[in-house]
Amino acid sequence: MSFEYSQKTLDLMARLNAFMDEHIYPNEGRFLAEVAEGDRWQPTQIIETMKDKAKAAGLWNLFLPESEHGAGLTNLEYAPLCEIMGRVLWAPEVFNCSAPDTGNMEVLARYGTEAQKEKWLKPLLNGEIRSCFAMTEPEVASSDATNIASSIVRDGDEYVINGRKWWSSGANDPRCKIFIFMGKTDPDNPSRHSQQSMILVPRDTPGVTVLRHLPVFGYDDAPHGHAEIVFDNARVPVTNMLLGEGRGFEIAQGRLGPGRIHHCMRLIGLAERALEKMCKRTLSRVAFGKPVAAQTVTLERIAESRILIDQARLLTLKAAFMMDTVGNKIAAKEIAMIKVAAPNMACQVIDWAIQAHGGGGVTDDFGLSYAYAQARTLRLADGPDEVHRNAIGKMELSKYVARDQLQAYVASSRVSRS
Structure with missing residues (x-):
């Protein structure tokens, strides 16, 4: 078992460290100042400017192993790069390597249809929009995900979605355009792990209401944030289902x-x-x-x-x-x-x-x-x-x-x- 970094990773580490030294560390104060000015939930200019620099430097989508979209790195190769980005809490977004977008992009890349990829994965990969993963619920112990009670019911060519979610990271961000929602399509299935499904819910779907942001020890984590959301008879096309009913787990x-x-x-x-x-x-x-x-x-x-x-x-x-x-x-x-x-x-x-x-x-x-x-x-x-x-x-x-x-x-x- 060898943990020696590949030459590709060493080169990326050197470039990433240089970028952090030149652009990230000197601007930590500026980032905080921009968040504090005016509407805290608006994107900061400093990050948007740095995204272009990161793209130009070839330090974009480093997390995604598929070389077609990302850097083609293994988990072992990505580890030291992710560590470097983690030294500043907001830095991963500069390189389009921040949660929950990374996980959501991986879901779309692995399980999405070509139409879903074109509509949602492509702008996420380009850093044009952000996303949210809506899984945890306030009414149940969500540490046991089989408890999730939100419903996804088919009605003709649509699914009707009802439920309340919270700790849905990124939902407060005005750039958030898509939710990956987990709920039950078959609550009576004898297999508790086959009751759940995941479906794509556009942020502007009627019936979707972001109730509030949830601070952590008093920090609102703006402009990203973590939200409590109500889905009240929200309707989406059946083509928004990911992979198929019962495959949420x-x-x-x-x-x-x-x-x-x-x-x-x-x-x-x-x-x-x-x-x-x-x-x-x-x-x-x-x-x-x-x-x-x-x-x-x-x-x-x-x-x-x-x-x-x-x-x-x-x-x-x-x-x-x-x-x-x-x-x-x-x-x-x-x-x-x-x-x-x-x-x-x-x-x-x-x-x-x-x-x-x-x-x-x-x-x-x-x-x-x-x-x-x-x-x-x-x-x-x-x-x-x-x-x-x-x-x-x-x-x-x-x-x-x-x-x-x-x-x-x-x-x-x-x-x-x-």
Whole structure:
């Protein structure tokens, strides 16, 4: 198992780092200032300008493995690039590599019809529009996706959609033109994993109402945002169905594997930036007669941060390697492991960085409080820690007991707990 980066990746890393140095880091303050001016939900001029520069530099759609549309990179080749972009929370959008668009573009590229690709994938690939993934619901525990209660009912040449969604990232953005909506087309199907479907719902469909944005620890994440949405008898053509009725879980698994590991890659970059800030801050501040960096507790936290980041990176690279070589299904345990490890690692490293900055750490002056809010959210997004840990535990136990015995054991433990 070799994690040595290919020459193609090394070249892209050098170009991407140069772009970040020239265009991204110097404009972090300008981005915040533009968001704060006027309508916070309007796109920023700085990002729109940088998109053209990224295209010209050949740093566009790096996430997409299909060479026809993207850079043709494997997951292992993309990992260090995604990490570099993750050092600044808004940077991935500059390169058209931001969630949820990356996952939605992969869904359309893999499962969309030619007509769906022409209408929605093409403008997404060009960065002309943005998109939203509408899956989680406020009325049910959406950590168990089979609970999803929204309905998709066929009526002649149309589907009628009803339901309430929330944490639908990107729906507040005026550039958002299309939702990928998950709901039940066959609620009575004996197979709970065959009840769901995914369908394309244009943002301007009558009956679609964005109720509010949902702040995270007080941050609205404008102009991107996360929304609560009502779908009230919204009608779309039957041609908007993705792949076919009852195949929603199949699509979800194809989408969430890469999406989860992309989040982890970006978090490693975010944690690296926090460690960098912690080191610089503690070297420049003196307390009790010596630099804060010389205090034993600080040295321990810096050392532990280095260990945690490198551990998470190696586990992420292993998961990426397995996704490339044996496929997402066999790599399910490694994907689940990194989805637990990376957000927890980032939360800890950022927390130590906040502590090292004293009162300044909890302000917006150093970007650490916002970084923590983002990292903490990812212990819930794309499946909470508890769900992934349960899956990992079951996969580990399956080495020692037969599948039917394991299922019986889990079922009996549920009864005893009740």
